[in-house]
Amino acid sequence: MTMNRKPARIAVIVSSALALALGVLGGPSAAFAAPLPGTTHETQMGMHATGFDEAVAKAHGYRIVTYANGDQQSVPIDPQSKLPKSLIVHPQPAKSAAGPERQARPAAANTDYNEVWGNCGRSWIRVAQTGTDQVGIVSGFSNTPTIAYFWIWDVLLSDQNGTSHQTYDGAIFDDKATHVWLGLTQHGYTYDYVYNGGATLIDGTICVSGHPDVSIYL
Template identity: 25%
Template sequence: MKRIIGAAAAVAALAIPTMPAHAADSTTTTVTRGMQIVGYDRSVATAHGYTIKTDSEGHEYSVKNGSVQPNTSVTDPGDCGSSTATITHIGNHQATVSTGFVLSGIDGFAVDYNWNLSVLDNWGQTPHHWGGGLATRRSWSSQPFNFKSAGAGPAWAIVESGSSYAILIDGGVCYSAGPAAEDYID
């Protein structure tokens, strides 16, 4: 009888699914940084009923045609939105990665964008690019994608600040400050 119970226990143990050791270590890191108007696209501004002017100190600003006041989204330089980078360790030397932005201000609607994110680890760099028309949207986010590392170690999802931006309806070019999210991939 003891042999049957022992054999039954062994079979039952084989039937119980076990979680991989790394599942408990699953983590998500999201970093958010601001976005800043760094210039204007005059053709976009004109196409949407705005004029780009220059004040007495040489700073450009956007004005809705027929209005005498500058747009509030441009009078607060450095405050046109926020951008994020997210990395989630999922085990087996893998992570999911995503990125995006949310715009602010009265005229914080994007008509176009160019976005670059690189995933770096001890074995190299994997660039990702998105871009194109947005039909006046306040936000954009990538679909999460899988990243496979060659081995265990730190990995970073980095929005490239010099080439990641949204072009606003008033012509403002709103650049990301380049958030970088880090996680340990094993």
């Protein structure tokens, strides 16, 4: 992973904008809350685009345009530029065609893996037992439409003793990112998942993680 060399001030702005976007969207409790009467309720399963960060877009030669139907897109400021346009973000994005969120794959030993896909790529998580009542968690994303500039990740761990959060954030310059948490204590049946997370792409697109989940018995 190549670290971005842009000024730290911009990274702080991006972090704040992404955190605000994730805060507005909320965690799983908000995502699955009952819709208000007369509203359309849609659930995004995989990593998906929710909007744009105009400051990041401008810093990388893009501007955000809004079409007559309310759709938004990040496009090059210079019409002669060869920079690619972003994906189009709809006011109410259609549900991802990735299928059910739970797509666990069989794995060796005491470990579990899951991934979810959306129009912003793949978000994933793996848990593995590393010792007596000890686990390691590795999670991240990949296959974003263009290079990501900053990311924030929050994994929730739960077991018979309660819950805890493992978090990470940082600047990047890649279409993928991974972080490892080691030395975590869990007991009995575990249920761990990406509680909240996202990445800001260089064209300003804000991608939100989705909630891949894993479970093992210790």
